[in-house]
Amino acid sequence: MSQESQVTQLPKETITFNLNDRDITVPKGTTVMEAAHRNDVYIPHFCWHPGLSIAGVCRFCLVKVDNRPKLEIACNLQATPGMKVSTLLPEVKEAHKWALEFHLVNHPLDCPICDQAGECKLQDFYMEVGKYKSEMDRPKVLKPKALNVGSELVLDTERCILCDRCVRFEQEVTKTGALGIFNRGDRAIVGTYPDKKIEHNYQDNLVDICPVGAFTSRDFRFKQRVWFLKDKPAVCPGCSTGCHVNVYAKPEVRTYFRVKPRESAVNSHWMCDTGRKTYKHLNQDQRLRFPVATDTTGKRKRVSTAEAVASLVAQLRSVAVQDVALLVSPQYTCEEYAAFFDFFVKKLGVTKVFQWREPTEKLEEFDGLLYRGDHNPNTFGLSEALAKVGLPKDVKNGFDDLARSGAKLVVALAPEIGFQFPSLESQFQRLSELPFVSVWTTSAAAYNVQAFKHLLPLKGFAEKRGSFLNYQGKVGELAHPFPAAVDDAHDVVEVVTAVADVWAHAL
Amino acid sequence: MSEAKPKIILRTEGLPDQRSIKTYVDKAEGYTAVRKVLGGLSREQVIEEVKQSGLRGRGGAGFLTGLKWSFVPKDMPGPKYLICNNDESEPGTFKDRYICAVNPHQVIEGMIIAAYAIGANKGYIYTRWEFQEEIGYLETAIKEAYEAGFLGKNLLGSGFDFELDHYSGAGAYICGEETGLISSLEGKKGQPKVKPPFPAVSGYLGRPTIVNNTETLANVPWIINHGPKAFRQWGTEKSPGTKVFSISGALNKPGVYEVPLGYPFESLLNDEGGGMQAGRSLKALIPGGASAPVLTPTECEGLTMDYEAMAQRGTMLGSGAVIIIDDRQSIAELLKVTIDFFAHESCGQCTPCREGTGWLNNIMDGILDRSAKPDNIERLRTVSRNMGGKTICALSDACAMPVMAFVQKFSDELHAYLAAGSGSHRQ
Numbered sequence: 001m002s003q004e005s006q007v008t009q010l011p012k013e014t015i016t017f018n019l020n021d022r023d024i025t026v027p028k029g030t031t032v033m034e035a036a037h038r039n040d041v042y043i044p045h046f047c048w049h050p051g052l053s054i055a056g057v058c059r060f061c062l063v064k065v066d067n068r069p070k071l072e073i074a075c076n077l078q079a080t081p082g083m084k085v086s087t088l089l090p091e092v093k094e095a096h097k098w099a100l101e102f103h104l105v106n107h108p109l110d111c112p113i114c115d116q117a118g119e120c121k122l123q124d125f126y127m128e129v130g131k132y133k134s135e136m137d138r139p140k141v142l143k144p145k146a147l148n149v150g151s152e153l154v155l156d157t158e159r160c161i162l163c164d165r166c167v168r169f170e171q172e173v174t175k176t177g178a179l180g181i182f183n184r185g186d187r188a189i190v191g192t193y194p195d196k197k198i199e200h201n202y203q204d205n206l207v208d209i210c211p212v213g214a215f216t217s218r219d220f221r222f223k224q225r226v227w228f229l230k231d232k233p234a235v236c237p238g239c240s241t242g243c244h245v246n247v248y249a250k251p252e253v254r255t256y257f258r259v260k261p262r263e264s265a266v267n268s269h270w271m272c273d274t275g276r277k278t279y280k281h282l283n284q285d286q287r288l289r290f291p292v293a294t295d296t297t298g299k300r301k302r303v304s305t306a307e308a309v310a311s312l313v314a315q316l317r318s319v320a321v322q323d324v325a326l327l328v329s330p331q332y333t334c335e336e337y338a339a340f341f342d343f344f345v346k347k348l349g350v351t352k353v354f355q356w357r358e359p360t361e362k363l364e365e366f367d368g369l370l371y372r373g374d375h376n377p378n379t380f381g382l383s384e385a386l387a388k389v390g391l392p393k394d395v396k397n398g399f400d401d402l403a404r405s406g407a408k409l410v411v412a413l414a415p416e417i418g419f420q421f422p423s424l425e426s427q428f429q430r431l432s433e434l435p436f437v438s439v440w441t442t443s444a445a446a447y448n449v450q451a452f453k454h455l456l457p458l459k460g461f462a463e464k465r466g467s468f469l470n471y472q473g474k475v476g477e478l479a480h481p482f483p484a485a486v487d488d489a490h491d492v493v494e495v496v497t498a499v500a501d502v503w504a505h506a507l
Numbered sequence: 508m509s510e511a512k513p514k515i516i517l518r519t520e521g522l523p524d525q526r527s528i529k530t531y532v533d534k535a536e537g538y539t540a541v542r543k544v545l546g547g548l549s550r551e552q553v554i555e556e557v558k559q560s561g562l563r564g565r566g567g568a569g570f571l572t573g574l575k576w577s578f579v580p581k582d583m584p585g586p587k588y589l590i591c592n593n594d595e596s597e598p599g600t601f602k603d604r605y606i607c608a609v610n611p612h613q614v615i616e617g618m619i620i621a622a623y624a625i626g627a628n629k630g631y632i633y634t635r636w637e638f639q640e641e642i643g644y645l646e647t648a649i650k651e652a653y654e655a656g657f658l659g660k661n662l663l664g665s666g667f668d669f670e671l672d673h674y675s676g677a678g679a680y681i682c683g684e685e686t687g688l689i690s691s692l693e694g695k696k697g698q699p700k701v702k703p704p705f706p707a708v709s710g711y712l713g714r715p716t717i718v719n720n721t722e723t724l725a726n727v728p729w730i731i732n733h734g735p736k737a738f739r740q741w742g743t744e745k746s747p748g749t750k751v752f753s754i755s756g757a758l759n760k761p762g763v764y765e766v767p768l769g770y771p772f773e774s775l776l777n778d779e780g781g782g783m784q785a786g787r788s789l790k791a792l793i794p795g796g797a798s799a800p801v802l803t804p805t806e807c808e809g810l811t812m813d814y815e816a817m818a819q820r821g822t823m824l825g826s827g828a829v830i831i832i833d834d835r836q837s838i839a840e841l842l843k844v845t846i847d848f849f850a851h852e853s854c855g856q857c858t859p860c861r862e863g864t865g866w867l868n869n870i871m872d873g874i875l876d877r878s879a880k881p882d883n884i885e886r887l888r889t890v891s892r893n894m895g896g897k898t899i900c901a902l903s904d905a906c907a908m909p910v911m912a913f914v915q916k917f918s919d920e921l922h923a924y925l926a927a928g929s930g931s932h933r934q
Contacts, residue, residue: 054701055701055856056701056899057856057857057858057899058857058858059857059858059859059897059898060858062897070896070897071896071897073701076701076702076703078703095893095897098859098893099858099859099897101893102858102859102861102862102863102866102893102894103858103862105862105863105865105866106862106865135886135889135890136866137880137883138866138869138870138872138873138879138883139869141865161858162855162856162858162861164856180696181696181855183855184679184681184851184852184853184854184855185850185851185852185853185854185855185861185864185865186850186853186855186861186862186864186865186866187855188855188861
């Protein structure tokens with residue numbers, strides 16, 4: 001993030017240089033690597049990372065500058081007016097081949113059992129510039145493997161190519177400095193200082209920036225080959241920062257595997273480990289799989305969505321509108337709130353609307369990097385939606401007010417990210433004591449509360465379209481949904497539309 | 508032509524109490540150059556004198572000293588630093604160590620003048636950790652210089668301050684590389700930094716810093732006292748002055764000798780060095796420390812000891828470490844210890860050096876225990892060729908260059924060694 005602010009502070013003055021016979025204009029002071037990165041010219045590299053300082057150690061990004069005797073590294077080469085740079089000359093290609101050969105001298109080549117396989121820079125470059133016959137025929141240097149360096153991480157120093165990215169991340173981003181490179185020459189190994197462990201909430205970023213399989217994620221290790229995964233862009237629902245992410249899943253088996261950050265102005269290149277766990281509740285085994293309603297004897301049973309909607313409409317008709325209350329968690333999209341309030345508040349005239357928030361939350365908390373104390377992705381959007389229908393927009397947990405309101409029928413949009421709501425179970429219990437509650441939720445937890453007589457399964461954040469407004473009111477878009485892991489799941493817009501439809505026809 | 512073997516550096520050598528400030532002041536024009544400089548020369552004048560002298564860095568690279576000084580930005584406010592690189596670690600080199608033992612005050616005087624020229628008020632002498640005795644000599648000399656008023660505040664009433672400290676790393680070859688030295692001095696792991704920025708602009712603690720070799724700095728007082736023209740009466744057009752050589756090997760008188768640059772190798776070997784030991788003959792010459800490519804006896808014919816003659820023969824004068832290889836030495840074993848040194852001392856940052864030096868060492872292990880395939884001998888050259896010119900500092904090249912020369916010039920011997928089965932006395 002510091003890098004981005006540096007970029008914006010650069011003087012407006014620009015220069016034009018030539019890269020692979022193409023004229024490129026960049027702000028003065030830009031390196032050839034940055035210029036290439038911004039203009040979609042790929043220069044192979046390991047140690048350079050747009051979010052970190054320049055190390056200049058992998059010696060992979062060598063380019064040829066006209067009229068200069070030696071090849072130079074693009075990452076530390078300032079573009080100057082008229083400079084002519086090539087990445088395509090045979091001598092550059094040959095240098096890349098050898099750069100890779102050197103990287104592989106002591107690399108164990110254990111791709112068949114390595115989690116990084118499929119998204120490994122060594123593999124990518126091997127296909128692109130590799131020497132197809134290695135000249136190395138001597139025994140390799142052996143180094144420590146499977147090291148426990150942090151709660152989320154496993155480190156294999158033999159796979160490590162000593163690019164120093166992780167060390168710089170620890171120094172520059174989290175400023176925890178737990179990692180260093182010890183010893184010298186080909187005995188050099190990356191590791192934690194004797195009295196330190198990697199303990200922060202950003203550990204998995206080390207897995208992301210590690211260009212090889214040295215750091216692997218404890219959560220994802222050995223779970224799935226990455227080439228079987230599909231990824232779609234989304235926004236993290238874990239807190240009000242709203243990091244831009246990619247969600248990885250295997251839709252054919254309705255299983256989600258991981259969440260990784262996607263570069264954006266909101267989160268630069270990073271995200272926290274808490275946010276990375278927001279895929280778990282999407283999996284089928286965590287989900288409410290079907291709508292539930294009661295039969296005439298009052299017994300709970302599985303019903304179709306249409307039956308569930310009809311039963312809710314019937315209940316709504318049986319009570320006065322002032323006895324209806326809405327309980328809304330700030331974890332739904334702006335579009336869902338709009339549809340929900342449009343029907344219940346504007347059309348039906350419900351006035352008792354309460355926010356469903358975690359009572360122990362500390363809104364003002366912030367870790368200084370990304371993770372905020374408001375563990376909801378759309379507090380801002382909910383406030384706006386409330387204001388739009390003329391209701392108080394204050395951020396306030398309304399759970400106790402609801403209990404005192406004497407409502408006879410409650411429609412509740414339950415929190416989606418259960419692990420961010422330590423009080424969820426007790427809140428479910430209290431809620432179930434009310435006369436009639438229709439719980440709209442993704443989670444199987446509500447089903448386990450026997451007293452709930454009416455349940456509607458919802459889609460998770462990765463399965464719907466819509467938008468969150470983060471703590472600054474910046475829009476985060478959910479535009480590329482996965483098919484829902486549960487057949488009967490719908491988003492709130494779909495459910496409300498169905499309810500409104502039945503309501504209108506029944507009139 | 509004046510005297511054939513002038514002394515610019517080792518002026519107090521052999522005098523009673525040779526390294527004391529008294530001897531230096533009484534017998535070797537000690538601290539007169541500082542008086543001259545602080546008495547009225549401008550910074551620009553001092554730099555100009557040194558530029559005119561053509562003095563080249565004596566640490567190995569031979570870069571023009573005056574030019575280096577002129578890279579320091581003049582108008583930048585805030586501290587600047589001068590560092591004396593006394594981390595002499597090139598295998599075969601022991602001349603700075605000797606200079607510290609013989610004439611440490613001349614180094615200190617040179618530092619005061621250099622600091623004045625670049626506008627530095629703080630200097631460090633960075634000495635190789637293993638030189639414990641010399642560290643003592645230097646610390647004594649610094650103390651003496653402080654007591655005599657040549658170090659400290661407002662030197663000789665000129666208003667110029669110069670504080671000098673001594674520092675020592677943990678003993679690493681790479682800390683002789685100027686940015687590696689700076690990292691070490693900053694308390695970090697001793698490894699070179701990416702350039703640009705260069706130390707003259709952003710060095711120690713991110714401030715403009717000049718790093719000069721011990722012998723280089725010791726030349727400065729003489730140049731100030733006698734002028735560039737007098738300095739240029741010795742040496743060659745492009746290599747003016749004298750050079751302190753450290754000569755080792757199967758000689759009758761190995762040791763440290765100061766001779767003019769351009770001095771014939773044969774004289775250095777036979778006059779200063781006292782000739783080969785009885786029954787030994789010259790098999791090869793490493794003219795400038797372990798990183799200098801080896802020369803065969805034929806290539807040594809007519810060789811003179813200066814930067815140009817060495818470059819002409821594809822090698823370098825380096826730090827002036829003349830290593831005589833005699834006929835009893837095994838090239839394979841020599842090559843192994845050379846590579847082993849660089850593989851051990853590579854800081855491990857840059858991939859081609861880290862993996863390349865290790866790979867070469869690995870191959871040499873295979874040659875010594877005869878487990879390597881014969882094509883590995885040629886591979887030493889291929890690997891070396893691809894290690895060169897691609898790293899932050901010159902250590903990779905320093906390993907690659909001698910390896911390529913050894914393999915090119917002694918390929919037959921290496922193949923014979925590998926084919927001979929067991930028999931190495933190392934085993």
